[in-house]
Amino acid sequence: MTFAALVDRIVRLSAREPGVVVVGIVGAPGAGKTTLAEQLISLLNEGERAPERQQYAHVPMDGFHLSDQELTRLGLLERKGAPETFDAHGYAALLRRLREARGPVVYAPGFERTIEQPIAGVVPVYSSVRTVLTEGNYLLLDQPGWRDVRAQCTEVWYCEQEEGLRIRRLIERHSAFGKTPAEAREWVERVDEPNARLIEATRGRADLIIPAFD
Structure with missing residues (x-):
């Protein structure tokens, strides 16, 4: 599987499907x-620098993290x-809105890793956009809310990675944003890896299985 093949698949989906296409990763x-x-968005929008004329947008799931304040309240x-x-x-509702007729711009939330918090209104999606790439952990989860997310996606691709490299990356990421190496390792084992097993169980629902690209 190459980037060129993935780009071609997205382009063909966009040409075939009516309205706005949503590809989940x-x-x-x-x-x-x-x-x-x-990297896919960069290739797809190559040659069009003006954001308000680009036809492809990246809208990540991470903007829909609940705030630490709300997570504390909920325990x-x-x-x-x-x-x-x-x-x-809320994530499903935004994807639905992006697929419908809309005004000049819709603002999606993002996630700032330096403070580990969602930030409202930082991802503009202009009316020129005909294909949205959205990525996150739970797009294929068979649970309330997440089923609605899947229903808004034209296709969902499952991204694989070698286990050792994936875990090393996680530890490095947590360490880079404030945890000690020991804290990072403990968080990966206690939180990230149980989530990983849950996500891996959804692999069979994907439309395409692809390797991760560095």
Whole structure:
């Protein structure tokens, strides 16, 4: 599987499907979903620098993390990153809105890793956009809210990665954003890996299985 083949698949989907196409990229934490989505968007929008004329946009799931304040109220702060710590219904509603007729721009939320918090209104999706790439952990999860997310996706691709490399990346990521190596390793074992097993169980529902790209 090459980038060129993935780009061609997206282009063909966009030409075949009426309205706005939504391609989801799912995979375990550290599988390389964000890197893949960003590189695909860069290739797809190549030659068109004006954001308001680009036809492809990246809208990540991470903007729908619940805030630490709300997670604390719910008693879920120590499970941050698990399915119940996201606003799945809000995520589905945004994807639905992007597929419908809309005004000049829709603003989606993003996620700032330096403070580990969602930030409203940082991802503009202009009316020129005809294909949205969205990536996250739970797009194929058969649970309330997440089923609605899947229903808004034209296709969902499952992104795989070698286990050792994936876990090393996670530990490095957590360490880079404030945890000690020991804390990072403990978080990966206690939170990320149970989530990874849950995500891996959804692999069979994907439309396409692809390797992660570095």
